[in-house]
Amino acid sequence: MKNIGLIIDRFHLENKVAEFLKILKKKAKVSIYVEESYLLNKDNLNFDVDLFFVKGKGKLMVAMARMIENETSIPLINSYKGIWLSINRFMNSLILKKGGIRVPDFSLNPSNCKSPFPNYIMKNIIDQKTYSFKPNILREDGCLKINDERAIEECNGINEKYQYFYYQKFIKSKWEYKVYGFGDNLYFYKQIPVLVNPNKMETRREIEEITELKEIVLKAMKLLDLKVASLDFLKSNEDQYYLTDINSTPNFNYIKDGPKIMADFLIEQTRN
Amino acid sequence: MHLRIGILSKRKGYFTGKLKNFFESNGHNTIIYTKENLCINESMLENDLYILKSKHQIPFVYAGFYAESHGIPVIPNTDISQKHKDRFEAYLLIKNAGLLYPKWYYGTPQTIKKNLKDKDFPLILKPVSGSGSRGVKVIYNFGDIENLNQDILYLEKYIEGTHYTVYFIGDKICAMEKIPLKNEHSEMTRRKLSKEIKQIIMTWKNQYNLLFGHLDIVIEKKTHKHLVVDPGSFPEFSNWKCGGDPVSLIGNLILEEYKKLKN
Structure with a gap:
């Protein structure tokens, strides 16, 4: 039986993967590495695992993906590059x-500069946290200006303070x-x-x-x-x-038979 | 040829300001882009060359990637500069060059308390994204960890020994002894370049095709092992005491590299 390593945070483990784990455990051995209780260090990278699945994008999970990729030959889904990008x-x-x-025109501007697009959506620059898009919609002088509260928090907040905004041209x-x-x-x-x-x-x-x-x-x-x-x-x-x-890290629970599709895909990948 | 040069930097003064003066005195139009005036979009495409002085991901590293993706050279190279700034990437650079690095741990305060023992201290708390001494703090015991208001910690084993900042510009190497954990601007004493340190710098420089930079190296008291604790892609060179003006040395290296890249 193949062994699949699941790298996950507590939020996803408790809320998003119950059905998926039930199905996966019937098909493979599953080793779970939880972000909040795993200590990453250079001497702690020996795994008896055939494939890793990274369900989440927290800082430790991303760092762990990077280390696994460099220090082992165990395949990762998704790759560090994919997650980072x-x-x-x-x-x-x-x-x-x-x-x-084709992507909407975009620009990264200091917070003191206006959007280069009359109609725009301002989005968060680093999409790493679990909270979702919180739009604040303004109509001014015939223009549509949509600001994501997460972006404002990132720009001026306690932690990041990027002082930058990412603008995407609005597509109706x-x-x-x-x-x-x-x-x-x-x-x-x-x-x-x-x-x-x-x-x-x-x-x-x-x-x-x-x-x-x-x-x-x-x-x-x-x-x-x-x-x-x-x-x-x-x-x-x-x-x-x-x-x-x-x-x-899509929420596969939103699609019909999503947890089974995800589990089957991982099993198939262990055969490649 | 008169170039239009953009310097991506958090500051307008210090080394950046001097570098701008150097390029301008050589007939090149030079603009410093800071967090106040750097918009990353088509407006960046009017320059011929960018110099990545600061390596904060937002906005400078992103700006470097933007310029490179449009065929505009960036010196030092954006990818390698970004890797200098990230602790894990820096660790991998050092490891992959065959050099030594202290033990490190990354996890929540609870996980660290659960897995570490008293003998593992002292440790050094470092920001994951950062280089130099900003945000760096010695952690002597578990009590110090409890007092930190951070959800995830990067801790590195403190190495007792002699601490050096070693600069390199082209083939010149300058080894400066410093007080542990002090920043680049603190007082340092020039030391004779040892064979081991020279070898480390040459390995580093050649492995990653670097024109200039620095490594912080600690020679462990007990073992005499040389451990690299912090790399820098573009220091201020405030303690350069090995002959020549670092601004013109670096300015000339950058212009030569630009010519090579364009040919």
Whole structure:
């Protein structure tokens, strides 16, 4: 029986993976490393594990992923690079754009400089914590200005104090498209944008595969070295898809049979 | 050729200000970008070269990556500068160069208390993202850990011995003895360059193709082992006492490197 190492934080362990663990434990031995109770050090990197799955993006988990990758030959899902790039919004936007993926125009500005875009969404720069998008929507002089409270906290808060804001040009879209990727297996959904209806699950529905989106998703996952991800898109008035967000630790409970799909994918990866 | 040079720096004065004067006196237009005026977008593309003096991820490292992704050279290289700033990446750089590094621990205060013993102290608390002495503190016992208001700690074994800051600019190496944990600007005494220290610097410099920088090295009293405790990609060189003006030495190295990169 294969041994899968799960690197996770207490929040995800207690709230997000019960069903997944139930299924996975029937198929593999599972060793759990909890961020809040693991001491990382250079002499503590011997693992009897066939594959690691990183469910979360806390500081210790990210550091542990980096160490495992450098010091062992055990495969990681996702890779350190993939996790790091997903967390660093500016960096993933830069790489995706350079790689030919359409992302909304973006800019990183000092807090004393205005957004270069009349209609914009301000987002947090480092997307590492478990709290979700908290938009504050303003309409001024015919322009739409959406500020994420998390970004304001990061800019001026007690801990980070970046004094910078990440601005993304606003793309008006009737629907928000969400694609979950487990390797090459993709699952397509659409919902009313959360800015219109914050209860995303109320309007979410599964849709048929969209060929154009499939190509973009697979290319984006490759560019960011992600094997498991969720990706958000908006579709402009010109019918062009813009990749607006990417997440290396998607909540697979939101898709039908998600915990089983995730567990099966990990088992399949141990065979490669 | 007259270049448009951008210096990415948290300060306008000190070494940065002198470097700007050096480039301007050599006919190059030079702008210092700090957290006050650095917008990372197309506006950055008007320069020919960026110098990454400060390595805070936001905004300077990001700006370096932005410039490089648009084909504009950044000196020192952004990726290596970023790795100097991150404790884990710095540890891996040192390890992968075959050099020695002190034991370290990373975890919550509870985990550290559970796993460490009295004999493991003293330790040094260091910020994960940082280099130099800012935020560095000696932790003598478990009581000191309880007094820290941090959810996750990076602690390194304190090495008792002789502490050095060793600068290098091109082929010049300058070994300065310093008081443990004092910053780069504190008083230091020049020491004769030993064979071991020279070897460490040459290994480091060659492994990562560095033009200049520094390593903090401790020679352990008990074992005489040389441990690298902190690397720096662009120090202030405030204790450079080995001949020549570090500003013009570095300025010339940067201009030569730019020519090489463009050819």
